[in-house]
Amino acid sequence: MLLLAFDTATPAVTAAVHDGSAVLAQTYQVDARRHGELLLPAIGRVLAEAGVDKRELTALAVGVGPGPYTGLRVGLATAAALGHALDLPVHGVCTLxxxxxxxxxxxxxxxxxxxxxxxxxxxxxxxxxxxxxxxxxxxxxxxxxxxxxxxxxxxxxxxYPETFPGALGPEHLSAGALADFAVTELAAGRELLAPLPLYLRRPDAQVPAAFKTVLGGKPVLPA
CATH class of the missing domain: 3.30.420.40 (ATPase, nucleotide binding domain)
Structure with a gap:
């Protein structure tokens, strides 16, 4: 097995390669505003460090959250695109x-x-x-x-120490752990999740319910 794993459900952008026995390479960078900019270079780095060509991969694992809408869609869209392009199974893993x-x-x-x-x-x-x-x-x-x-x-x-006294690390997820979890579950014959987002609530951005009209009756979004 050669599994590529990554997660964008937290402020950390993280990717890893696992060979079924151990993590070969992983990367981790905290930047909540640059998921889309950082993920593909991170994937490229771990593949290069592991000495693995993307065409050698046998599976993908991606964190499905729960997490904010914008971050989650970066990881899931990337997983869907890579899975389709490389004809690989894509497994979802709850980030928690x-x-x-x-x-x-x-x-x-x-x-x-x-x-x-x-x-x-x-x-x-x-x-x-x-x-x-x-x-x-x-x-x-x-x-x-x-x-x-x-x-x-x-x-x-x-x-929130008042609710979680004595809280410990890890603060954010490292993809090496996600990869190892996925490999462990698959080896035990247990199914992982579909690569679909666990939002748990509506996204912050909403399409307005009401529209203004202009001449000709065409609806336009409010300014």
């Missing part, structure tokens, strides 16, 4: 599941919550048991509406 997998790989034990920043003073979150299996979520809520979590990871947890 991959963060949980990364946290356990870094030594976290016991039940915990993974939370990312959903903006609007909200967090995307999911709860995991001692084995790292998701038991609740993903969901989006205001931290004040949640009961306090004793053990938590992720940027969302770090932002």
């Amino acid at each position: 599941d991959a963060i949980a997998h990364q946290a356990r790989a870094e030594g976290l034990t016991g039940p915990f919550t993974a939370a990312t920043d959903a903006r609007r003073k909200e967090v995307y979150w999911a709860d995991y048991d001692a084995e790292g299996c998701r038991v609740e979520g993903p969901a989006v809520d205001r931290p004040g509406d949640l009961t306090a979590r004793e053990v938590s990871v992720g940027a969302g947890a770090l932002l």
Whole structure:
């Protein structure tokens, strides 16, 4: 197996190549405003560092969120385009599941919550048991509406210590963890998600419900 994985559901733009046994190369850059600019160069770097031609890839894995609309669509559109061009299967991975997998790989034990920043003073979150299996979520809520979590990871947890006391890293996801999670699940015969976005709420940008009219009766958007 040669799997290319990437995620744009958090402020981190991250990509990795996994050979079915280990991560061969990975890259990680935090810049919430440049997902579209940074992703393809990141993919090119990890392929070059791993010594893998894109035509040698056997599968793709992409983070499906939850995450903001703009960031998510960059990763998912790129995965769809590459999958079509290279005739590869494209697997979706819940970004929170991959963060949980990364946290356990870094030594976290016991039940915990993974939370990312959903903006609007909200967090995307999911709860995991001692084995790292998701038991609740993903969901989006205001931290004040949640009961306090004793053990938590992720940027969302770090932002709201009153709800997530003692929050730990990783802050954002690294694609090496996403790739390893995908490989582990596939090797165990478990299906991954479809490469479709987990928005959990409506996008910030909305098409206006009302239109102005001009001469000739043609509808135009308000200025």
